[in-house]
Structure formats: structure tokens, C-alpha cells
Amino acid sequence: NRLLIQGGLITLDEQGRNIKLEAVINAREGSDEQAGFHLDGEGTVNGTPLTVMVRGGPFINIRRNRPYIFHGEIAGVGTRLIADGSITRPFDLGHFNATLKLRGRDLADIYLLTGVTTPNTPPYQLAGKLTRDGSKYTFADFSGRVGSSDLSGDLVVDRVDERLRVDADLRSRLLDIDDLMAVLGADPRVTPGGDTVASSGAPGRLLPDAPLNVERLRVMDGTLRYRAARVKRNDLDVREVDIGADLKSGILNLDPVAFAFNRGELRGTAKINATRDMPYSAIDFRLRNYPLESIIPARDGVATVTGRALGRARLEGPGASVHDFAAGSKGTISLVVPQGRMRAAFAELMGVHVLAGLFKLDDESTAEIRCAVADFTVSGGTATAKTFVVDTTPVLATGSGTIDLGAETINLRIDGETKEARLIRLWAPILVRGPLTSPKVDLDRGAVAAQVGVGGILAALVNPLAALAAFVDPGLAEDANCGALISSAR
Structure with a gap:
């Protein structure tokens, strides 16, 4: 004894x-x-x-x-x-x-202790009831915090056909969007106040560059459902999140990936093939009824543009991180505004009508946006404008250029044609250039200088009134075929 x-x-x-x-x-x-x-x-x-x-x-x-x-x-x-x-x-x-x-410090670290693959996260603290019944482990009714967000749910780990299987149903009452960005590969940092701040991992970059650990995705199967009932105030105005995932034999299907905004939603699917040494992914996301006011900032407290945006991104390509995938992707990106309104001064500025556009930016009157369509073809991570049209009542603007998803830079040129005769107008394209996080908008000053030079020559050789000929615009632009443009972009 x-x-x-x-x-x-x-x-x-x-x-x-x-x-x-x-x-x-x-x-x-x-x-x-x-x-x-x-x-x-x-x-x-x-x-x-x-x-x-x-x-x-x-x-x-x-x-x-x-x-x-x-x-x-x-x-x-x-x-x-x-x-x-x-x-x-x-x-x-x-x-x-x-x-x-x-x-x-990171839920992904428990793989080394348990063999269960979990995503990267900010620091966490969780508690619940753990039971074992043979090969089946259940972590039930757990709750706690991950970063600045609460997290609760149920997790089941089992062995099925000699493979590890994990099924999880997770919920947050209030999500900090930066914590979710950390899961997607952004670099989490906890502030002294306890909140999480997530960055892409590289200064000035928008897309996360943390690599996906494909070996860990190959050793298990399972499902995930995550829902956030509310989201803390954020720049994108995300209000709810719903994500579903299914992992089998190294292939991860995400369906749905849904973000509800104050107005509008982004919903789509993604597939990541982790059976290769270099993951190969495909995404199909649709944007519905997103307010333009959330994309283009107000000026002096008054909205520059109003209306609802529709969009779709269909991309595929190799890449171990979100950034690398975008940098090597191919496919299409489209953005459509079926109708809206724009401050009249900015609409005129696309046609660079000097008096209305340059000298009356404080004018709060609006012009109708009949349609706006930006349709890009993507190859090797470079999106090239196939169709770029902004049709307002006073001006028809067309654009060309590229967006480099790898370097995360934009280089667009917008040419405007007025629909009404103008006495004073500069034929000067608008240039949108620089990093996607903070692009610069400016006039093509070389084109302006060239026209001013023509006017000066005419003034010197003929008479002062002839100098105006360089700035007379007969107004030849016509309305765009909005129905056809929108149909092709969708």
C-alpha cells in the first residue's frame, strides 16, 4: 500500500x-x-x-x-x-x-508545443474548459482577449484518418481591425495603452509582407468560422466581419470573406494552394455600395464627391505573403460609380477651366456624375488602365496609366474635355502619382507652360487679343455611353 x-x-x-x-x-x-x-x-x-x-x-x-x-x-x-x-x-x-x-505573445507559437497550427496574432490571454476523450480534445466555451479584441468560442482537435483535424467556431463582440490585420500577416505592436497597432511590416507599405508557413498548413485539416458583431472605429469604417475557412490536404478555401461597412460591404472568396513550395492563390472580391465620401476626403468640411461605388477584384498568382501575391498577380480590377455628385469646382478642374476650376475651389455647388468607370488589367503585379472615364455634366474626363501593386505606387494621367464652350481654359492633364498611401495630385505643368508660351508668341507677333486664342475651347466633348461602360467593367 x-x-x-x-x-x-x-x-x-x-x-x-x-x-x-x-x-x-x-x-x-x-x-x-x-x-x-x-x-x-x-x-x-x-x-x-x-x-x-x-x-x-x-x-x-x-x-x-x-x-x-x-x-x-x-x-x-x-x-x-x-x-x-x-x-x-x-x-x-x-x-x-x-x-x-x-x-x-503570439498564438502561432503554440504549434511548437501542441502541433496545432494557428494564425499569427498579437499577445493573447484565453481561458476555458479542456477535455480529452481518446484522440479528441475539446477547448469549450473559452473566452479572453487577443490584442485589443475580445475572443470567445469552441475548438475541437481530433485525429481523422491519421490526420490532425481542427474545427473552430470563434466570435468577437468588439473587434479591433488592427488585430485582424495581424492575422493576415501585418506586424502587430502593442501600445503602452494596451491597444494593438498593426503595420504591413515594411515602412510605407500597405500590404502585409509576413510569409505564410505552408508546412504547417499541410499537416492538418479543419474548418473555421469567425464573426465579429461590432468593430472599433477605424479609417475604413468596417462595422462587422464574417470569415469562413476550410482546410484540406494543404488547400485553404476562404468563403466567405465579408466586411460590412456603415454603408456597403466587401464580400468574396479566396483559395490558397499550399501544396507547392510557393503558395498559389486566387481571390474574387466584390465591393457593393461603398460611399465615395469614405474614399475621397471632404474639403473644408464639405464632401468633394458623393455616390456609391461598386467594384470587383479577380486576381491569381504565386506569393508567400499578401504583398508578394499582389506583386506577382494577374487578373482584373474594376471600380464603377453608376451615379453621384461632385463639387462643381472639381468637376471643372478636370477640364482645367481656369476661372471655375482654379479660382473657385470654395464653390460648394455640385455637378452630376453621370458615371465613373476604372477598369484595369493586371499582369505581373502591374494594373494598366483599360478603361478610365469620369463623365460629369460639365466635363468628360478620360485617363490612362498604371498602378504598381508590388511597389504600391500609382501613375495616372487624366485628360478632361469640357462639354460647353469656354473662353479661358488650359489643356493640361491632371497627374496622380506617388505611393498608394499618399498619392499627389497635380497639373502637368509642362503642358501649361507650353500653352502659355504659345499665347505669348501670338501676343507678340499679332496683337494682345490673339493671345486668347491659345485658351479658347469650343467644347466638343459628348456624354459617355455609361450603360456600355458599366456593363463591360462588371
């Missing part, structure tokens, strides 16, 4: 995840704090420190029909797991119940 263990030693060398551990076991009867079962281990996980501690009651108290109480802690790779539970039928380790608390 006694079991005594002194200086028992367990050595573990798990080469798949590079875990090395040496643990000492002691067990004896008694009522002091040294009595009972003690396991204390130290080692490394992927070269970083690992500690393991397990405590249980004296073996003399064990009964077949009474659970055996234990406390366990594991700390390594920036992660700490604490479990308080019981083995349902001593010592059948295939069945137990426990309250599990886990916290760490």
Missing part, C-alpha cells in the same frame, strides 16, 4: 518540433507540501527555454471511481499554459477534464 519514487528521470527528444526535455519525478505519501506526485522538467523548444511542472495528490489516496486531481504548467516559446483538472479514471490519461488558461 505504498509507492515511493525518488529521482525518477524522463528524457524526451521530439525531433519533429525540436523539443528536448529532461524531467525529474518524485512521489511519496504524507500530508506535507512535498507529499504527492511531483514532476519538474527543463529543456528547450526550437532552441528556446522550456519548463514543465506537474503536481498531483499522494498515490495512496487513489480510488478507481474517484477522479485524480492535478495541476500542470508549461512555459516555452513565449507561451504559458496552466491547467487545473482531474483524470477521470486514474490512470487512464486518455480521459481528463481541466480548466485551461493560456497566454502568450
Whole structure:
């Protein structure tokens, strides 16, 4: 009726995840704090420190029909797991119940401890009920925080046909959009106030450049559903999020990927083939009824343009990160505004009518946008304008140029033609150039200088009134065929 263990030693060398551990076991009867079962281990996980501690009651108290109480802690790779539970039928380790608390710097790190692939995240802290029933583990009704967002849900891990399978149903009452960006590969940083700030990972870049770990996607299958009921105030005005995922044999299908805005939504699907050394992805996203006021900022508190935008992006290509995928992608990108309104001064400025466009920018009257269509063909990560038309009541503007998705820069030229005769007008294209995060809008000053030079020559050789001939515009532009343009872009 006694079991005594002194200086028992367990050595573990798990080469798949590079875990090395040496643990000492002691067990004896008694009522002091040294009595009972003690396991204390130290080692490394992927070269970083690992500690393991397990405590249980004296073996003399064990009964077949009474659970055996234990406390366990594991700390390594920036992660700490604490479990308080019981083995349902001593010592059948295939069945137990426990309250599990886990916290760490990045949920992706738990792969090295558990073999379960999870996405990169900001620092997290979660707690719930963990049960084991043979090969099936259930982390039920857990809750906590990931970055600045709350997270709750249920997670089931099992082995099906000798493959690891993970099924998760996750929810947030209030999501910080920067935490979601970290999951997509952005670089998370926690501010002193506890909020998460996510950047692309490279200064000045818009698209995340963290690489996808394809090896981890190949070792498991599973499903995910994530819904955020509300989203903290953000620049994009996202209000709700709904994401579904299905992973099987190294192919990840995301359906849906949906973002609801205050007005409008972005919804689509994505497929990532991780069976290759270099992942190959395809996306199809549609933008519906997104307000132009959220794209183009107001001027002096008054909206520059109003209306609803429709859009679609269909892209495919190789790339280990979101940025690399965009930089090597092919496909199409379209943006359509079926109707709206624009401040009259800005509409005139597209035709560079000097008096109305340049000198009356404080004019708050509006002009109708009959239609606006931007249709790009993408090849090698460069989007080239196939159709670029902005048709307003006073001006028809057409554009050309490119958007480099790899360098994240824009280089567009917009030429405007007035629909009414103007006495004073400059034939000068508008140039939109620079990084996508902060493009610059300016006139082609070379074209302006050339026209002013013509006027000066005429004035000198003929008479002062003849100089006006350089700026007389008869107004030859006609309305665009909006129906045909919109139909082709969709």
C-alpha cells in the first residue's frame, strides 16, 4: 500500500518540433507540501527555454471511481499554459477534464508545443474548459482577449484518418481591425495603452509582407468560422466581419470573406494552394455600395464627391505573403460609380477651366456624375488602365496609366474635355502619382507652360487679343455611353 519514487528521470527528444526535455519525478505519501506526485522538467523548444511542472495528490489516496486531481504548467516559446483538472479514471490519461488558461505573445507559437497550427496574432490571454476523450480534445466555451479584441468560442482537435483535424467556431463582440490585420500577416505592436497597432511590416507599405508557413498548413485539416458583431472605429469604417475557412490536404478555401461597412460591404472568396513550395492563390472580391465620401476626403468640411461605388477584384498568382501575391498577380480590377455628385469646382478642374476650376475651389455647388468607370488589367503585379472615364455634366474626363501593386505606387494621367464652350481654359492633364498611401495630385505643368508660351508668341507677333486664342475651347466633348461602360467593367 505504498509507492515511493525518488529521482525518477524522463528524457524526451521530439525531433519533429525540436523539443528536448529532461524531467525529474518524485512521489511519496504524507500530508506535507512535498507529499504527492511531483514532476519538474527543463529543456528547450526550437532552441528556446522550456519548463514543465506537474503536481498531483499522494498515490495512496487513489480510488478507481474517484477522479485524480492535478495541476500542470508549461512555459516555452513565449507561451504559458496552466491547467487545473482531474483524470477521470486514474490512470487512464486518455480521459481528463481541466480548466485551461493560456497566454502568450503570439498564438502561432503554440504549434511548437501542441502541433496545432494557428494564425499569427498579437499577445493573447484565453481561458476555458479542456477535455480529452481518446484522440479528441475539446477547448469549450473559452473566452479572453487577443490584442485589443475580445475572443470567445469552441475548438475541437481530433485525429481523422491519421490526420490532425481542427474545427473552430470563434466570435468577437468588439473587434479591433488592427488585430485582424495581424492575422493576415501585418506586424502587430502593442501600445503602452494596451491597444494593438498593426503595420504591413515594411515602412510605407500597405500590404502585409509576413510569409505564410505552408508546412504547417499541410499537416492538418479543419474548418473555421469567425464573426465579429461590432468593430472599433477605424479609417475604413468596417462595422462587422464574417470569415469562413476550410482546410484540406494543404488547400485553404476562404468563403466567405465579408466586411460590412456603415454603408456597403466587401464580400468574396479566396483559395490558397499550399501544396507547392510557393503558395498559389486566387481571390474574387466584390465591393457593393461603398460611399465615395469614405474614399475621397471632404474639403473644408464639405464632401468633394458623393455616390456609391461598386467594384470587383479577380486576381491569381504565386506569393508567400499578401504583398508578394499582389506583386506577382494577374487578373482584373474594376471600380464603377453608376451615379453621384461632385463639387462643381472639381468637376471643372478636370477640364482645367481656369476661372471655375482654379479660382473657385470654395464653390460648394455640385455637378452630376453621370458615371465613373476604372477598369484595369493586371499582369505581373502591374494594373494598366483599360478603361478610365469620369463623365460629369460639365466635363468628360478620360485617363490612362498604371498602378504598381508590388511597389504600391500609382501613375495616372487624366485628360478632361469640357462639354460647353469656354473662353479661358488650359489643356493640361491632371497627374496622380506617388505611393498608394499618399498619392499627389497635380497639373502637368509642362503642358501649361507650353500653352502659355504659345499665347505669348501670338501676343507678340499679332496683337494682345490673339493671345486668347491659345485658351479658347469650343467644347466638343459628348456624354459617355455609361450603360456600355458599366456593363463591360462588371
